[in-house]
Amino acid sequence: MSVTPRALALDALERIERDGAYANLLLPELLRRTGLATRDRNFTTELVYGTTRMRRACDFLVDRFLTRDLEPRVRNALRLGAYQLHFLAMKPHAAVGETVEVAPKPARGLVNAVLRRVAEHPVVWPDEATRLSYPDWIVTTLEAEVGREAAHATLAIMNEAPTVTERADGYVQDLASQWVAAAIEAQEGEAVADLCAAPGGKATLLAATGARVVAGDIRPGRIGLIRSNAPGLAVVAADAARPPFAPGCFDRVLIDAPCSGLGTLRRRPDARWRVDAGAPERLGLVQKQLVSAAVGLLRPGGTLVYSVCTLTDAEGLAVDDHLARAYPEMKPVEALPAPWEAHGRGARLLPHAAGTDGMYLLRLRRRA
Ligand SMILES: C[S@@+](CC[C@H](N)C(=O)[O-])C[C@H]1O[C@@H](n2cnc3c(N)ncnc32)[C@H](O)[C@@H]1O
Known part of the structure; x- marks a missing residue:
């Protein structure tokens, strides 16, 4: 069976977290080895980069409905699902169903149940660091040094994919x-x-x-x-x-x-x-x-x-x-x-x- 964006994304998320792989080096390498069409490659990138950036926020979304610790692959499947539901605003039937399919078999019931609850329950964020998905120290340092409002605006824009600027000589540089x-x-x-x-x-x-x-x-x-x-x-x-x-x-x-x-x-x-x-x-x-x-x-x-x-x-x-x-x-x-x-x-x-x-x-x- 050919690989799907969500299956590939789950592998990538695991390697980024478990092996400390760099997302921007690992993912192009993984994608190169698949026969995925451009649209699916772009979707995989969105899933991996987005879920990695929003890891803390996704954990909060799912932890509301969990009572015990999970093995990393199951947690990453839940993050992946929560990212699609909350940050990509995808319809639950697609986001939940297809994410459940790539989750480890014994945990599929749990992943399905938790993601359905994530889809149904509006979120009340406990603080800005969780909502914006950064470690506390980054948020408090920037709040203190650039001001609260500017810090939050800066942190929010850094959750978006960067624009690509190419110089006249073809070199890509911000x-x-x-x-x-x-x-x-x-x-x-x-x-x-x-x-x-x-x-x-x-x-x-x-x-x-x-x-x-x-x-x-x-x-x-x-x-x-x-x-x-x-x-x-x-x-x-x-x-x-x-x-x-x-x-x-x-x-x-x-x-x-x-x-x-x-x-x-x-x-x-x-x-x-x-x-x-x-x-x-x-x-x-x-x-x-x-x-x-x-x-x-x-x-x-x-x-x-x-x-x-x-x-x-x-x-x-x-x-x-x-x-x-x-x-x-x-x-x-x-x-x-x-x-x-x-x-x-x-x-x-x-x-x-x-x-x-x-x-x-x-x-x-x-x-x-
Ligand atoms: C921010 S990057 C430079 C980016 C580069 N100026 C550009 O525009 O493409 C910093 C560089 O400093 C180098 N570096 C770190 N410590 C250094 C040191 N003590 N002396 C010289 N280079 C150093 C790193 O290897 C890295 O390539």
């Missing part, structure tokens, strides 16, 4: 990343270092300005990605905390730092369940080291651009506080236009402002 590259304002002939560059999305845009770009990354395995995305670029495998360059030799340095990624949760459905609450503080320490080293590479009058695809202050304002204290010779450059909003001396881009990824960006110029 607009927010393109705006970060533009904010560097690299000029023809300038020496520009992009020291956390893989896979090379921003480096390719920098090179297109006619600047002389050096792209580095600490992971040798990822250097190959820069090479294939930007043939002809000077690349180097190096730790940006100890960059192998002479002091003062660059006009501009970009540190597009490793971060908690809370601004890109729409494209990585399982990421919210992976990142731990300690990550922003931990990454903040690394980010401070990276920007400190970058300052030393700038010629007088040179510009540092620091960016992260996240929204926590530990990785934004706190990094700037460190720079302000340690390098008073570094002064902010003009403010960025909307949809960026000023945040301390830098700028923040909230996902719901323009339907992009979320970012924090800081531009500082070294006194000439």
